[in-house]
Amino acid sequence: MSxxxxxxxxxxxxxxxxxxxxxxxxxxxxxxxxxxxxxxxHGTPEVDGIYPENLTRGKQSLFLCRNRGRFFKSxxxxxxxxxxGYQVLNIxxxxxxxxxxxxxxxxxxxxxxxxxxxxxxxxxxxxEALQAEPDHVLRVGTGEFTDSLALDRLTGxxxxxxxxxxxxxxxxxxxxxxxxxIDNLCNIDHNGRVIVAWSLNSPVIMGREEIRTATLDxxxxxxxxxxxxxxxxxxxxxxxxxxxxxxDGYRYMIGKIFKAVPKERIVWISLGALRFLPHLKPIxxxxxxxxxxxxxxFVEGLDGxxxxxxxxRVEMYKLLVNELNRFISDRTCIYFCMESDVIWQxxxxxxxxxxxxxxxxxxxxxxxxxx
Ligand code: SF4
Numbered sequence: 133m134s135x136x137x138x139x140x141x142x143x144x145x146x147x148x149x150x151x152x153x154x155x156x157x158x159x160x161x162x163x164x165x166x167x168x169x170x171x172x173x174h175g176t177p178e179v180d181g182i183y184p185e186n187l188t189r190g191k192q193s194l195f196l197c198r199n200r201g202r203f204f205k206s207x208x209x210x211x212x213x214x215x216x217g218y219q220v221l222n223i224x225x226x227x228x229x230x231x232x233x234x235x236x237x238x239x240x241x242x243x244x245x246x247x248x249x250x251x252x253x254x255x256x257x258x259x260e261a262l263q264a265e266p267d268h269v270l271r272v273g274t275g276e277f278t279d280s281l282a283l284d285r286l287t288g289x290x291x292x293x294x295x296x297x298x299x300x301x302x303x304x305x306x307x308x309x310x311x312x313x314i315d316n317l318c319n320i321d322h323n324g325r326v327i328v329a330w331s332l333n334s335p336v337i338m339g340r341e342e343i344r345t346a347t348l349d350x351x352x353x354x355x356x357x358x359x360x361x362x363x364x365x366x367x368x369x370x371x372x373x374x375x376x377x378x379x380d381g382y383r384y385m386i387g388k389i390f391k392a393v394p395k396e397r398i399v400w401i402s403l404g405a406l407r408f409l410p411h412l413k414p415i416x417x418x419x420x421x422x423x424x425x426x427x428x429x430f431v432e433g434l435d436g437x438x439x440x441x442x443x444x445r446v447e448m449y450k451l452l453v454n455e456l457n458r459f460i461s462d463r464t465c466i467y468f469c470m471e472s473d474v475i476w477q478x479x480x481x482x483x484x485x486x487x488x489x490x491x492x493x494x495x496x497x498x499x500x501x502x503x
Contacts, residue, residue: 135344138282138311141192141228142166142245146177148197157196157249164194164286171195177244184415190243191228194283199248204257207276213435213470214484216402217491218306219261220276223289224248227279229310230343232420233371236277238412245278247287255296262303269495272297275308275329282311290316298323304498306366310345312354318361324502327399328358329366332389334381337373341423348385352392359397364501370404370469372448373425374440382448383455390459398461399501400494403452404469405445407437435470442475449479465497 145168151157152170161168171177179190199222207218224247226236248254262270274280274293284290290307297305298321307317308329317328330351332338338348346354359365367389372382389398406425413426430438439445449468456466467490468476473483484490 133339134347134350137285137313138228138279138344139285139313141344142194142283142286143192144169144194146171146193146195146244148175148195149173151196151198151249154249156251160196160247160249160287163288166194171197176242179243181243183241183243184237184419187237187243187419188230191226191230191245193244194286195244195246196249197246198250199253202257203248203254204261204272207273213433213472214468214476214490216467216469216494217271217489218276219270219272221254221258221272221274221293221305222248222277223254223274223280224278224283226277227282229279229282229345231310231345232341232343232416232423233373233406233408233412233425235408235412237415237419238409239277245283247283251289251292258296258303262300266302268302269498270303271306271494271498272303273306273308275306279309279311280307281309281313281316284313284316288316291320294320294322294326297325300325304502308366308368310342310351312346312350314354314358317358317363322361322363324362324364327364327366328355329368330355331368331370332385333369333371333373334375334378334385336375336377336381341373341420341425348388352388355389356392359393363397364399365393365397366400366402367398368402368404368469369452370402371406372403372452373406374428374444374448375425378448379451382452386452386455386459395459395461396463398464400465400467400497401456401460402467402469403449404471405440405448407433407435407439407470409437413438434472445471445475446478449475453479463497463500465493467493 145166226245306327433439
């Protein structure tokens with residue numbers, strides 16, 4: 133069933149007092165037509181209940197505030213697994229959609245959605261980072277602590293980011309989403325420097341475990357439109373979840389991709405099997421008692437996260453990679469998000485090290501793609 137725009141779940145705006153007069157804040161308030169409550173500087177919105185029980189209610193409150201920390205950081209990958217060298221642009225925390233497996237439930241300790249409105253500081257940090265590495269293309273993504281587009285109808289941030297990045301020689305921005313909210317990506321010059329990416333899953337998982345997200349058809353229709361608009365497209369199959377009929381579900385999803393999007397427009401596809409911090413399980417189990425996938429057998433990985441056993445991961449990856457290889461263009465990079473050399477070797481027959489490292493593989497893919 134289609135939910136539509138996830139930002140319509142937001143029912144109230146909270147604004148940190150010192151941010152109230154920012155022109156960007158005013159723009160969001162005007163666009164949203166939602167009731168506004170002021171919050172003292174350094175204060176927080178009031179949401180009844182105790183975390184994480186109040187998370188569903190909290191996701192209806194959008195807090196416009198200052199980011200007092202850094203906007204721009206390297207992705208917090210772990211040493212034990214191959215990390216892609218992504219740079220995270222932290223635009224806010226939490227999102228109005230609600231995936232059962234969402235790591236943010238265990239990572240955050242407050243229920244509301246935060247969105248940082250001091251975007252001059254964000255662009256100043258980006259300037260600094262890009263000037264520091266003029267010969268290196270930075271791959272920047274906003275989809276680490278939130279969804280890149282789920283609130284975009286209200287915030288309009290994508291247009292500010294695209295306007296900035298389209299002129300930069302040494303940066304590429306990846307907007308990653310489970311929504312179909314692409315209106316702001318139309319009628320704007322992106323100069324081929326913005327990748328629009330969708331996280332996809334088997335339709336059963338999307339329908340059952342990803343609440344208020346767009347359906348597979350809606351995501352692919354949005355991807356198709358973005359491809360027509362000249363955007364490079366990416367897909368992330370993450371988390372791949374073992375469930376009854378998973379083989380058919382993932383095959384079906386892959387077949388649909390290549391009917392919707394010309395294969396030459398796809399820059400990369402990542403695969404990552406379900407992994408989670410152990411304390412996510414009780415949180416998710418209490419919020420979503422009907423979900424069953426946390427009750428499979430797991431092994432603790434080198435990063436302390438629970439993962440499927442190696443044989444099970446290899447079986448799933450091999451099926452997906454074989455299916456992708458039926459359709460894929462040779463300019464598209466398929467890679468694993470946070471997997472060990474052993475898995476790379478078993479599934480792909482090589483390790484990232486042999487190709488100069490995963491970060492280098494993606495840099496080369498991008499350079500070839502953008503030529
Ligand atoms: S879309 Fe992403 S950020 Fe939002 S709930 Fe799902 S996993 Fe979490």
